Amino acid sequence: MSLYKSIGDGKATMVWKDSWIPGxxxxxxxxxxxxxxxxxxxxxxxxxxxxxxxxxxxxxxFDRITVEKILxxxxxxxxxxxxQARECFPFVVRMSGGAKRLGNGExxxxxxxxxxxxxxxxxxxxxxxxxxxxxxxxxxxPALNDSTLVExxxxxxxxxxxxxxxxxxxxxxxxxxxxxxxxNSNCNDSSLLCSICVSILDICLDFNDVFFKWIPxxxxxxxxxxxxxxxxxxxxxIWQDSLPFCITDICTEEFL
Numbered sequence: 001m002s003l004y005k006s007i008g009d010g011k012a013t014m015v016w017k018d019s020w021i022p023g024x025x026x027x028x029x030x031x032x033x034x035x036x037x038x039x040x041x042x043x044x045x046x047x048x049x050x051x052x053x054x055x056x057x058x059x060x061x062f063d064r065i066t067v068e069k070i071l072x073x074x075x076x077x078x079x080x081x082x083x084q085a086r087e088c089f090p091f092v093v094r095m096s097g098g099a100k101r102l103g104n105g106e107x108x109x110x111x112x113x114x115x116x117x118x119x120x121x122x123x124x125x126x127x128x129x130x131x132x133x134x135x136x137x138x139x140x141x142p143a144l145n146d147s148t149l150v151e152x153x154x155x156x157x158x159x160x161x162x163x164x165x166x167x168x169x170x171x172x173x174x175x176x177x178x179x180x181x182x183x184n185s186n187c188n189d190s191s192l193l194c195s196i197c198v199s200i201l202d203i204c205l206d207f208n209d210v211f212f213k214w215i216p217x218x219x220x221x222x223x224x225x226x227x228x229x230x231x232x233x234x235x236x237x238i239w240q241d242s243l244p245f246c247i248t249d250i251c252t253e254e255f256l
Contacts, residue, residue: 006190007073008080009050010042015061021069022192023145029066036061042082051075068142072153073192074199083190122154123229125222126162137161138229139236151176152196155183159203159210161238169209175217183212 005013005020019026020042031037039045039061047054052075058067123138141153155172162170174180182197204210217224 003084004192005042006083006192006195007042007075008082010044010046010082012082013042015039015042015045020073021066022072022149023069023143024066029062031061032063033060045070046075065142069144072142072144072149072196074195121228122150122157124154124158124161126165126167135161135165135238135240137236137238148176148178149193149196152179152182152193152200155179156196156200156203159200163203163206164238165240168207170204170207171211171213173213173215175215177214180212180214 003019005018007013007020013020016029016031016037017026021029039057043050045054045057045061046052053071053073055067055071058070062070121138122141124136125133126135127133137158139157141150141157144150151174155174159170159172172180172183179193179197182193183200187194187198187201
């Protein structure tokens with residue numbers, strides 16, 4: 001299990017010497033120009049308040065792919081210190097649940113089936129408790145060389161889309177048991193996966209209720225197919241009250 005730096009305030013992590021970017025090993029990071037070497041600590045890549053990455057600075061120091069990977073790293077809101085973390089970690093599971101209800105003819109509860117390819121493609125399908133499909137999304141993500149991290153990013157994107165759709169109660173289904181267990185845990189680890197999960201839970205505060213559920217991959221074929229289709233689509237695609245033609249047949253079969 002290799003060690004890397006989990007970013008807090010960025011002050012104790014050296015940009016060019018430490019391992020801190022997902023999918024980039026120690027010594028592999030190369031500046032795009034000589035001026036970029038002036039940047040020494042990761043805190044120099046953040047805005048003054050430390051709450052967001054300064055993309056303008058990132059673009060002057062790194063290539064596009066590296067910038068995309070850095071932007072996937074969530075930043076904490078409490079200015080914690082940088083910490084050493086391992087790629088694998090223990091955690092305590094605390095299961096939680098909530099009401100799943102429909103009312104007044106409005107869609108209050110949607111099930112979000114999530115899948116990622118582990119190679120930078122992700123997708124999801126929204127349906128209600130009766131199996132009626134209400135939307136879908138597909139998007140690209142940086143190739144992080146870690147399928148679990150990409151799956152967590154897929155869930156984050158799906159929850160963001162659900163919020164945009166005005167969903168009030170949400171059931172998130174994924175065949176990544178590790179991510180689902182982490183989301184149902186106390187999320188107190190210093191790993192990057194934990195940081196992404198914490199950012200997901202922060203978004204979930206905008207819902208009345210969110211429930212995270214693991215499902216076997218065999219029950220997640222519709223999301224799997226839209227994820228594979230995402231590899232051949234540029235940018236982000238969102239369908240609301242409709243489905244892309246490429247998954248119509250399999251989704252109809254899966255939800256019967």
